[in-house]
Amino acid sequence: ELTIAVLACARIGAVHSVIFGGFSAQSIADRLQDAQAEFVITCDGAYRGNKEIPLKGVMDDALVQCRFVKKVIVLTRTRTPVSMIKGRDVWWEDEIRKVETQGNPDCPAEIMDAEDMLFILYTSGSTGKPKGVVHTCGGYMVYTNYTFVNVFQYQPGDVHFCTADIGWITGHSYIVYGPLSAGATSLIFEGVPTWPDASRFWKIVDKFKVNILYTAPTAIRSLMGFGTEPLAGTDLSSLKVLGTVGEPINEEAWHWYDENIGKKNSPVVDTWWQTETGGILISNIAGVTPAKPTFATLPVPGVQPVLVDETGKVLEGNNVSGNLCIKFPWPGILRTTYGDHERCRINYFSTYENLYFTGDGCLRDEEGNYRITGRVDDVLNVSGHRIGTAEVENAINMHAGVVESAVVGYPHNIKGQGIYAYVIFTDHNDDVELTKKDIALTVTRIIGPIARPDKIQFVTGLPKTRSGKIMRRILRKIAEGEKENLGDTSTLLDPGVVKDIADGML
Template sequence: MPDNPTTKHARIRSLEEYHEAYRRSVENPEQFWAEVAEPFTWRRKWSKVLDSDMAAGRNEWFQGARLNITENCLDRHLASRANKLAIIYEPNDPKTRHLRLTYRELHQEVCKFANVLHNNGVEKGDRVCIYMPMIPQLAIAVLACARIGAVHSVIFAGFSATAIADRVNDAQATVVLTADGLNRGAKQIPVKRVVDEALETCPGVRRVIVVEHLGWPVHMHEGRDVWYHEEAEDVPKTCPAEEMDAEDPLFILYTSGSTGKPKGVVHSTAGYMVWADYTFRNVFQIEENDIYWCTADIGWVTGHSYLLYGPLLAGSTSLMFEGIPTYPDAGRFWEVIDKHSVSIFYTAPTAIRSLMAAPLDNVLSYSLDSLRVLGSVGEPINEEAWYWYYQHVGKERCPVVDTWWQTETGGIMISAMAGITPSKPTHAGLPMPGVQPVLLTQEGKEIEGNDEEGYLAIKHSWPGIIRTTYGDHERAVQTYFAPYKGYYFTGDGARRDENGLYRIIGRVDDVINVSGHRFGTAEIENAINQNQNVVESAVVAFPHDVKGQGIYAYVICRPAAATKDKAHIEASIIETIVAQIGKIAKPDKIQIVSGLPKTRSGKIMRRILRKVAEGEISNLGDTTTLLDPAVVDEIIEGRK
């Protein structure tokens, strides 16, 4: 990439370079990351690269450094990329005109929004919650908070009022940014009305700034609510960037905990910046003229790291999509790729599987010639979906990067680098430089060698590591650092193949022990999903008198299977599993369902499925934050 200020140490271009970079990152991590971080814009350089005590959950990177992340996302690009597209916005309705913002225009809009925040009393360190549709103002608002040193906490615009209130109160936010409403596919969601309901139990909020998106009439609470367009009328298009300490919090992002209380994952400024940039460049092998599209909502960490911060730090063009993959039809993704000549496409296996269920003509109707890299994120991608994606979307010429990481890791940890390092279906691949994964026994002993499996942990700090859980550091310690002292515990099980490639086999609490044989839920699901009748499946354990644990499979069938006998379909699924894994992995129960309980980010809530399988349907917890809460009632009724 010419004229890029962070190319020198950041870009790996061959397998040999990968191995050399990985070696240096393990042997001398401080020197390695100092070299990677050197070309960024710093107000003051660091006095120490790393100060870490993993057992205490304390990880500080680039100690003493001063910077502002938006100067690295925007200002430093103005000399050579002022007229380059920074963001392309594709609206929900394909008949609505798309919008393009250059780096100069984005810089001006961010400064305007930052000045509006200043004028409404937002100061450095304040927490600002953002509940907006996927529109340019969402990206602008996030960057505006970072510009003035406010800590942003984006809440997916689809969460219930209760879920919003929990997050606003936990973050002690004083300001909320929102919009009048949104369209998601054919659905209309009254965003402002949901915020109003949430704030009935949020006494700490003193200001709500409302973006006019659809022109819907909304109730404006006198003394609290203001329109953004009115506040922005006469503000300057320049705003000095607040100088931040390397370890100052950049954002809080809430994840669902195993308890009802969400965890506020905190990421800091400098380490997160370096990690997001480094992983983005290398995993996707970014070139100067790429049009890059991550389909995630900014309400999730994928949207933070790989729709917004990563691409802008690298000076890339990032496409932002308001809609859903099946509206107005199942060809929408492919239509958008052709329309904007997208070269890198990053989406979730859930989306891929939903599109696999549609007629293939929805894909074949488009050329997709601009594509050169495909990516997958959110969960391990099953083999059938991997091949469908590779063959029909990538035309067998685009490498597929199956990325493994978590909200808590800040960015990609294990993945192929497109066209550089080995890629294998159902396997994430090799660790990124700086990531030292280990497999542990249940007792915490490291498992040496290849062709092994165990609990996945990371034994050295990396720049993007979680700093704390907001307001409760002990919770972070107990969740991530206490289970195995000296390690970050991922909560996932993994297998290392004969060549050292890692395969994620599901959450540790999703490992099923059948008569002493351990099966990852992902492994069984991968086998089920290869059956010709199946679109998607979810597998959980339930108590079994003989085996200890039995296997309960929830299965979504293809529309064409609707005419087939249920017993025939179940027998066919069992035959597929036996062929793929063996008789020991046969499900004890198979329930055919129309949908699965998923979070808004597309993750299957196996906790709910386990309770249903066990017959404990009286204590399922809050289901209002699910994508479709009604599907739970249907599953319960089907089990009866």
């Protein structure tokens, strides 16, 4: 029904903005307010593994702050009791019935300009509130189709299974628009890959004879932990192409995927792209160009990446690493950030002149292959989800008793990056562990479970320069378990604070 709702919006020329089901009421309200959305489509509840998510209840909490919403369409899914407000809330099934009673009258597709807005998708930045990335009808359609057909070498009749959530860009581009515009069969599943057990993906592949499987390194690492037993008795011979998305894949996970899932005869495409790019920018092309474990390899034809140093000087030749930029537009490039074009300019086009700045660090090997090394700004990649450190800090700072906080990423063997929070807390707290749980709950309430810190360390101070800027580089090193080589701390206001933090390292 989510796919139906998205495509129905596109058909009548309405702009859609899908919100991931794991967000808190506050996160939803922020997005509704920014977009000034007038119509909401939701479910009574949703299933995620053995948990029920009370979607309508969360939405009702969000709507308290959003009086401008005119109608809420509610689909029955979990049959959980919900509040339905007269004049505002209607049941999806009733609305469908009304149309059927009228004899299903034709609903012609609205004729749109190529540059008319298709959707807004909110994504985290390095500062403040999430920003609404805007994609348009023509360019986005052309680019998702072009990249889908070429990168995965789609053949008519192939069954494509992208395991993403439609609430993220991967689901928009490679569950809905890319495959369906190519006439492909797109398979959608509800839930998590480890429930009812870790054979869920493999049983789906076997049952529906999946040809293309596109998933995230996080899922692969999680399933690797269960060994090969869940694969027993499943036939994966239908698979022709494997793909990964969301974060750079580590070598061990790449080989496990290649050997156990692809049986070494399905090319693995390691696709690098972003919410803002609309579709894949750098990837090997299945069976056409060679794969190299941990490398996204080469740009999709037409895409022009460049590496620059801190000053913006373009690094020529191979065996170099720098900041990844794109020097020429492509059809799927974001058009603006909704309601704030200046923010779009500053975020993406002001760091380096006449270049789109990705926010990623990258190296180019001797053969010209690109390998993404991770964000160079204050953005974390947790299980392939993008989370701004500023957002998490703002949420922690709203907790009573917190004076200040600093959030960094650290290596996590399942999620890729975990969230490590350093917190200055005023009150003398008797129960440190309970206080940590309280703070984690505040973050969950304000943003959602995906932003909950994995580790919280109480500190007396943070390493700040004389101008008051937090030196995150030092905090990152400590979070990574490094106590000794912390670099130059002479410019800090109080270098002593660093030793205290290192001594209290979790």
